Amino acid sequence: KMVATHDLPAPAIKDPSKYFQIDLFTGTGSELVRTLTDASGAAVSPDMVWIKDRDTSVEYVLTDSLRGATKEINTNTGATVETTVAQGLKSFDASGYTLGTDGNYNTSSSLNVGWCWVEGTIPDFDMVLYTGNVTNRTISHNLGVIPEFMVVKCRDETHGTVVYHKDIAIPNTLLMNNNSAIVSNAAYFNSTAPTSSVFSIGTDGDTNANTKLMINYLFAGIEGFSKFGIYEGNANADGAFVWTGFRPAFILAKNMDAAGDWNIYDNERAGYNVANYILAANEPQAETTGATLDFLANGFKLRTSSTPNQANTFVYAAWAEFPFGGEDVAQARAR
Numbered sequence: 001k002m003v004a005t006h007d008l009p010a011p012a013i014k015d016p017s018k019y020f021q022i023d024l025f026t027g028t029g030s031e032l033v034r035t036l037t038d039a040s041g042a043a044v045s046p047d048m049v050w051i052k053d054r055d056t057s058v059e060y061v062l063t064d065s066l067r068g069a070t071k072e073i074n075t076n077t078g079a080t081v082e083t084t085v086a087q088g089l090k091s092f093d094a095s096g097y098t099l100g101t102d103g104n105y106n107t108s109s110s111l112n113v114g115w116c117w118v119e120g121t122i123p124d125f126d127m128v129l130y131t132g133n134v135t136n137r138t139i140s141h142n143l144g145v146i147p148e149f150m151v152v153k154c155r156d157e158t159h160g161t162v163v164y165h166k167d168i169a170i171p172n173t174l175l176m177n178n179n180s181a182i183v184s185n186a187a188y189f190n191s192t193a194p195t196s197s198v199f200s201i202g203t204d205g206d207t208n209a210n211t212k213l214m215i216n217y218l219f220a221g222i223e224g225f226s227k228f229g230i231y232e233g234n235a236n237a238d239g240a241f242v243w244t245g246f247r248p249a250f251i252l253a254k255n256m257d258a259a260g261d262w263n264i265y266d267n268e269r270a271g272y273n274v275a276n277y278i279l280a281a282n283e284p285q286a287e288t289t290g291a292t293l294d295f296l297a298n299g300f301k302l303r304t305s306s307t308p309n310q311a312n313t314f315v316y317a318a319w320a321e322f323p324f325g326g327e328d329v330a331q332a333r334a335r
Contacts, residue, residue, distance in 0.1 A: 011225070011246075012222055012225065013225040015038055015039045015040065016225050017037075018038045018118065018120070019117065019118045019124060019225070020115075020117055020118070020319045021036055021044060021046070021116045023096075024111075024114075024269065026109060026110065026111060027112055029108030030106075031098065031101065032098070033096065033098050034114065036095060036097075043095030044095065045093060045118070046065075046096070046116035047065040047117060047118055047127070048116070048117045048217065049064075049092075049116050051105055052112065053103075053107060053112050053286075054277075055287070056110060056286055058103070059080070061073075061105060063088065063089040064127055064215075067155070070084050070090060071083075071084060072104075075161050075177070076281055076284055077177050078177040079158050081157060082213075085100075086100065087102040088105050089105060113268070113279075123222070124222050124226055125218070125220075126143045126218045127215065127216070128199075128218065129213070131211065132154070132201075132205070132209040132211065132213075133211070134203050136200070136201070136203060137208075138192075139198060139216075141197070141199060141216075141218050143218055144196060144197075145220045147199065147219060148166040148219060148220055150216055151176065151216070152164075152201075152207050152215070152217075153215055154206065154212050155215060156212050159205050160176075160178070160206045161177045162206045164188075166228055167230045168182055168256060168315060170192065170193055171185055171188065171191045173188050173189070174315070178282055179259045179280075180259055181259060182257075187207075188202055188206060189201060189202060194218075224320060225246065225319065225323065226317075226319050226320065227244045228318075229242070230315050233302065233309040233311055233312050233313070234302075235305050235306075235309060236309070238303075239293075239309040241299060241301045241302075242299045242301070243299040244299040245323070245324050246299075246318075246322060247297050247298070247320065247324065248319070249268075250264070250266045250267070250318065251293075251300060251316055251317070251318045252281065253315070253316040255308070255310060255313075256312070256313050257312035260310070260312075261280035261307070262281035263278050263292075263307060265292065265295075267321055273294050274291050274294050274303045276292050276293055277289055278307075291303055291304055292304045292308065293308070293309075300318075
């Protein structure tokens with residue numbers, strides 16, 4: 001029996017822009033206020049902003065409201081620690097955020113992208129600060145559901161950026177600061193998957209450095225808004241279709257079987273469908289072009305015989321532009 005899309009269950013989040021947004025801007029070299037609003041025009045105050053200068057080889061800079069404005073970490077490298085950048089992201093505002101004059105954030109005439117998440121009442125995104133002690137233990141979180149994707153970073157000692165993904169069986173994991181395939185390290189998460197109330201850490205310095213300040217960004221999948229999964233590449237320009245249950249706004253994809261970049265695609269940068277422009281979360285390089293994938297109303301389809309569609313298994317993390325299903329499904333039709 002065929003079911004009309006408007007007869008599908010209404011999504012829990014009808015307007016994803018309340019909780020995730022992509023902000024494109026051109027640098028000015030002077031203080032720059034970025035205003036964010038949802039689809040209804042209401043103010044959106046982000047809790048985490050991840051910025052990349054698109055046309056220059058510079059670091060990815062990440063600031064969050066828990067550590068505080070001006071506190072920068074670089075996800076693409078294990079060779080730096082948290083720094084205070086007075087002219088970086090200067091404030092989280094009631095409707096957006098304000099940037100200073102630092103070149104990694106706001107070089108005059110530079111093309112930039114900011115990926116912005118809101119830590120809200122929905123069980124999608126949580127941030128947890130803790131101090132390492134090189135001891136196997138559990139730490140509480142506030143998602144209320146089991147995390148499906150976690151990114152752990154040491155703030156004041158040089159360590160890798162450790163990624164947990166629900167479809168990579170512990171003790172295997174990935175490191176966002178390089179392009180390596182999965183690594184096996186029981187000491188990252190003590191060979192224990194997270195639960196709806198705690199995550200586990202082992203004795204490795206990347207996740208539990210002695211006396212060092214750490215942060216964990218935790219994400220859960222919400223139908224119609226966020227999805228974390230795997231797909232099989234086929235090294236063919238007619239690649240796989242990957243169901244997400246929404247029209248994607250943002251996709252992060254990584255080859256887990258072999259060396260390969262953490263490729264970032266979004267629906268705002270030039271080249272949208274099919275020649276999506278690519279940024280690599282593990283590399284400071286500027287964005288590159290290439291026919292790679294299509295964003296569709298209910299997922300994405302691979303359109304290349306190379307990255308991100310080699311004959312390997314890939315993990316991905318995706319957030320929605322529009323959900324698929326319910327009365328508002330007309331919004332979700334692919335462009």
